[in-house]
Amino acid sequence: MDNVSVTSLFTLLGLNCTVEQKVTLFSLTLLCYLIIWILNIVLIITIIVDKGLHEPMYIFLCNLCINGLYGTSGFYPKFLMDLLSPSHVISYAGCLLQSFVIHSSTGCDLSVLAVMAYDRYVAICRPLVYHSVMTKQRVSLLVFFSWLLPLYCMFMNTITISQSKLCGSHIHKLYCSNWLIGKIACSATTANSAVVYFNIAFYASHSFFIAWSYMYLIRMCIKPQTNRSKFMQTCVPHLLSLFTYSFAVILELMYMRFGPRDVSQSLQNFMAIQFLIFPPILNPLIYGLKLTKIRNRILGVIHDRGKDQKCVDKAAEKR
DSSP: OOTOOOOOEEEEEEEOOHHHHHHHHHHHHHHHHHHHHHHHHHHHHHHHHHHGGHHHHHHHHHHHHHHHHHHHHHTTTHHHHHHSSOOOEEEHHHHHHHHHHHHHHHHHHHHHHHHHHHHHHHHHSSSGHHOOOOOHHHHHHHHHHHHHHHHHHHHHHHHHHHHHSSSOOOOOOSSSOHHHHHBBBSSSSSSHHHHHHHHHHHHHHHHHHHHHHHHHHHHHHOOOHHHHIIIIIIIIIHHHHHHHHHHHHHHHHHHHHHHHHHHHSHHHHHHHHGTTHHHHHHHHHHHHHHOHHHHHHHHHHHHHHHHHHHHHHHHHHHH
């Protein structure tokens, strides 16, 4: 215990490149972040403004996009600042906050996807009672708990981590995570271990429910033509989104725990942040292109804007 010290700053060791590389990386990162904001904001505003889209499926989708903006806000601003700074440090409180935002967002993603799976199950397997089951009150509760429970689980994990005594201040990653903070702790506390195992069990139950619901849906939709068309129209985007999320997160978790350390730093960095790149970009693209109501609404707005611009141009020519 002689090596224990009060840690107020962490050093992030994941970023190790030249000034020229930093300039290129800054431009690409800023472009990626702007694309994430534009795509998600367009979908969010479209759903909020169009009353015809005030249905459970689109409300859950809106929350999925909001969560994408919430999660990426925990990484991109700090990373962009690090690219402009010679030193890559973060305060202890800032490190805990960053870890909380990024990982609670990952949990919220899974919770919202579980709620969306339940919504599709009721819509396809029990269509006659859909509106009596998915009432405004129930939808509000599902949205509320899909945010509250992940935030609470990660808050408890962060609180227990913050009680640990640390024997180091170097984090070998581009951003903070509770798992890496736990690795530099002098010893793991019983409370933290209990919270970690509870969170694993909690999110594993989400995964089993999602897998069961879609397996049941696929089995139900094999023969009836009406169910099959409904499944292809509304469930395929959910499955694509779920696959993107699962692939990105599982790849990150597997690499973080079992991946080799003799690979290049660039590959390690990409593996660490790919779940903050692909799902936030692909989710609005998948739903915006596949769901007919959203696609028609967005194309309608673009068409109306084009007609308005033509009218303005004709008026200017007459003058």
